[in-house]
Amino acid sequence: MIRMIARRLLIGVFVMWGAASVIFVIVRAAPGNPATVFLGPDASPEQIARLTESLGLNRPLYEQYFSYLGDVVRLDFGQSYRLGRPAMAAVLERLPATVDLTLTATAIAVVAGLILGLVAGSRPGSVVDRVVSAATIALQSFPTFWVGIMLILTFALGLRLLPSAGVGTPAHLVLPAVTLALPFTAIVARLTRSSVTESMREPYVQTARSKGLTERQVLIGHALRNSLIPVVTIVGLQMGALMGGAVIVENVFAWPGLGSLVVDSVANRDYAVVQAVTLLIAGIVMVLNIVADVLYTRLDPRIRTESRS
Amino acid sequence: MTLPASSKSNQAERYAAAPQGNVTQTSHKHETKQNTPSPNATNTFEFRGGGTVLARVPYFVIGLYVLVAVLGPLLIDYDPVHTPLPDRLLAPGEQTTTGGIAWLGTDALGRDILAQIVYGARTSLSIGLATVLVACVVGVTIGIVAGYARGWLDAVLARIIDVLQAFPAILLAIVIAGVFARSVLVVVLALSVTAWISFARVTRGVALSVRERAWVDAARVMGVPVRSILGRHILPFTIGPVVALATLEFALVVLAEAGLSFLGIGLPTTAVSWGQTIANGQQYLETAWWISTLPGIALSLLIINIGILGDQLTARYGHRRRQN
Numbered sequence: 001m002i003r004m005i006a007r008r009l010l011i012g013v014f015v016m017w018g019a020a021s022v023i024f025v026i027v028r029a030a031p032g033n034p035a036t037v038f039l040g041p042d043a044s045p046e047q048i049a050r051l052t053e054s055l056g057l058n059r060p061l062y063e064q065y066f067s068y069l070g071d072v073v074r075l076d077f078g079q080s081y082r083l084g085r086p087a088m089a090a091v092l093e094r095l096p097a098t099v100d101l102t103l104t105a106t107a108i109a110v111v112a113g114l115i116l117g118l119v120a121g122s123r124p125g126s127v128v129d130r131v132v133s134a135a136t137i138a139l140q141s142f143p144t145f146w147v148g149i150m151l152i153l154t155f156a157l158g159l160r161l162l163p164s165a166g167v168g169t170p171a172h173l174v175l176p177a178v179t180l181a182l183p184f185t186a187i188v189a190r191l192t193r194s195s196v197t198e199s200m201r202e203p204y205v206q207t208a209r210s211k212g213l214t215e216r217q218v219l220i221g222h223a224l225r226n227s228l229i230p231v232v233t234i235v236g237l238q239m240g241a242l243m244g245g246a247v248i249v250e251n252v253f254a255w256p257g258l259g260s261l262v263v264d265s266v267a268n269r270d271y272a273v274v275q276a277v278t279l280l281i282a283g284i285v286m287v288l289n290i291v292a293d294v295l296y297t298r299l300d301p302r303i304r305t306e307s308r309s
Numbered sequence: 310m311t312l313p314a315s316s317k318s319n320q321a322e323r324y325a326a327a328p329q330g331n332v333t334q335t336s337h338k339h340e341t342k343q344n345t346p347s348p349n350a351t352n353t354f355e356f357r358g359g360g361t362v363l364a365r366v367p368y369f370v371i372g373l374y375v376l377v378a379v380l381g382p383l384l385i386d387y388d389p390v391h392t393p394l395p396d397r398l399l400a401p402g403e404q405t406t407t408g409g410i411a412w413l414g415t416d417a418l419g420r421d422i423l424a425q426i427v428y429g430a431r432t433s434l435s436i437g438l439a440t441v442l443v444a445c446v447v448g449v450t451i452g453i454v455a456g457y458a459r460g461w462l463d464a465v466l467a468r469i470i471d472v473l474q475a476f477p478a479i480l481l482a483i484v485i486a487g488v489f490a491r492s493v494l495v496v497v498l499a500l501s502v503t504a505w506i507s508f509a510r511v512t513r514g515v516a517l518s519v520r521e522r523a524w525v526d527a528a529r530v531m532g533v534p535v536r537s538i539l540g541r542h543i544l545p546f547t548i549g550p551v552v553a554l555a556t557l558e559f560a561l562v563v564l565a566e567a568g569l570s571f572l573g574i575g576l577p578t579t580a581v582s583w584g585q586t587i588a589n590g591q592q593y594l595e596t597a598w599w600i601s602t603l604p605g606i607a608l609s610l611l612i613i614n615i616g617i618l619g620d621q622l623t624a625r626y627g628h629r630r631r632q633n
Contacts, residue, residue, distance in 0.1 A: 011471065014468065014471075015468075015471050015472050015475050016475070018468070018469075018471070018475070019476065021472075022472060022473070022481075023484070026485055026488060029489075030488035030489060031489065031490060137613060137617065137620075138609075138613060140616065141560070141612040141613040141616050142605075142609045142612070143564050143567050143571075143584075143587075143605065143608055143609065143612070144568070145571045145584070145587065145588075146587055146601070146605035146609065149587065149590075149591055149594065149601045149605070150602065150605070152594060153594050153601075153602070157594055157595050240474065240475075241477060243477045243480070244477030244478060244479040244480055245479075247480055247483065248479065248568050248571070248572070251571075251572055252591075262480065262483065262484075263483060263487075263572050263574070266483055266484055266487030266574065267487065267573070267574070269488070271488075274484060274487075274488075278481075278484060281476070281480060282475040282476050285475060285476075285477065286475055
């Protein structure tokens with residue numbers, strides 16, 4: 001177990017190095033001198049030259065690369081020219097909003113997905129099953145940003161039940177979290193449905209039935225319980241997609257998290273912040289993937305012996 | 310991406326066991342997939358679940374979109390820079406000052422929504438097609454070589470994929486498309502950077518199992534050059550899964566492009582895109598619901614139908630994959 005975690009962490013360090021390098025390449029390949037961007041259009045050539053010097057932009061590329069890697073290890077991404085303070089501090093300030101959003105969305109997706117999947121999977125081929133199947137296909141196909149706007153149109157502007165954008169009260173969280181949760185609800189529901197129908201054919205379900213348990217007990221205590229293992233894994237594996245979805249959803253609802261920050265920073269060429277956000281998100285996704293992997297092995301005794309890469 | 314690695318290789322195995330004649334036949338079938346299927350298609354195509362008529366709906370809908378994308382701009386004039394302000398925010402069906410009827414309404418600058426949907430279809434489909442093409446060529450080549458060669462080449466591929474997947478795909482696309490100058494090409498490349506991965510995965514799996522088969526050994530022993538082995542003895546077996554995957558990947562790419570345009574990243578401002586129209590309508594939701602709503606319906610309908618088609622093809626060719 002410990003060896004497996006250590007191995008995963010080692011790969012994780014490698015992946016973070018790779019991710020940092022990818023970002024370095026993209027930002028360096030971008031047109032325009034960062035010093036010019038930093039100082040704005042009114043800067044004199046001397047100012048630009050001085051900043052280019054102090055940012056080390058005139059040094060050989062490999063030297064820049066290594067000093068950049070050093071900065072990454074120290075989590076120092078330099079100053080944000082737009083916000084006038086260290087990029088990482090600005091990013092960390094936005095982190096809680098994104099965590100709130102993604103955690104709420106995950107909770108909604110898991111609960112709703114399990115219920116839908118259980119209902120559909122317990123009666124395969126029934127009307128309910130077909131409706132759920134059709135709904136999951138639709139939910140996975142709708143563009144998230146459009147769904148968000150439609151929810152605003154219906155619940156904020158039409159029914160006037162919920163605020164349309166911004167933060168403050170828990171009510172502000174409802175629409176963004178639901179929007180983000182919908183496609184993942186569909187994924188969890190599909191997975192739960194197929195694993196419930198599968199386990200309904202397993203011998204242990206037959207045993208449970210024959211010892212006189214009610215259908216509900218069989219479903220929840222045996223079929224659903226065994227479906228939880230793949231659900232844990234899929235939730236872990238979907239963390240990347242969830243963070244990606246959050247980037248879009250935050251922009252629809254003016255949610256002040258990492259997603260709206262990264263889009264603003266990209267649009268304004270605030271590379272320090274872009275680097276900090278993307279690497280932070282990559283790090284979070286990686287850690288969560290490892291956690292999901294470990295949980296998965298803990299939960300399922302059948303695969304505890306075999307170590308996955 | 311999903312856990313059952315074993316089932317993936319099983320499916321590849323099953324596929325590999327199919328006689329070669331079948332492969333060429335099915336690949337031929339798919340070239341016509343965007344038009345209505347030829348009458349004799351029913352003989353070889355059995356859809357899982359549902360009647361054949363219902364199962365054809367996606368072909369019909371997707372064909373319609375292709376038709377609109379190709380012919381629509383010839384029939385409808387649209388100039389994003391031309392902004393007849395007296396016609397602004399007309400509801401669907403109202404008359405414009407020039408005497409025409411805005412069937413789907415107009416936006417805040419008086420531009421016709423129907424025309425934006427038609428031109429947007431062209432943008433979405435061509436970017437989707439170009440991206441899937443690039444991703445497919447790159448992914449299949451890398452996947453086949455890695456699966457055939459195994460060893461360090463394969464290990465390097467696995468690590469590259471690990472690194473690229475550290476980022477949410479859309480985030481990487483936002484950063485790449487955002488830092489470079491706005492252009493269609495940049496958007497295609499930004500989306501291809503992650504889209505090739507699944508092609509490489511699937512092809513690698515097929516190549517890994519096919520390389521062990523007798524005719525590949527025979528070719529090797531006879532001294533057939535590696536390039537010919539890859540092209541003639543392994544590549545044909547990847548066609549089925551790759552076509553199924555390309556369909557699903559196309560849907561993801563079109564969604565991602567719409568997302569980028571919605572965020573105002575990537576495409577030139579003169580380009581017409583569904584995502585952009587939806588974004589433009591967001592501030593007029595209260596007065597003009599149609600601006601954001603209608604292009605979204607067009608986009609969703611397309612994605613749903615491609616998804617269903619992709620699921621049909623996937624059920625036929627194995628390799629389960631339909632997430633996000």
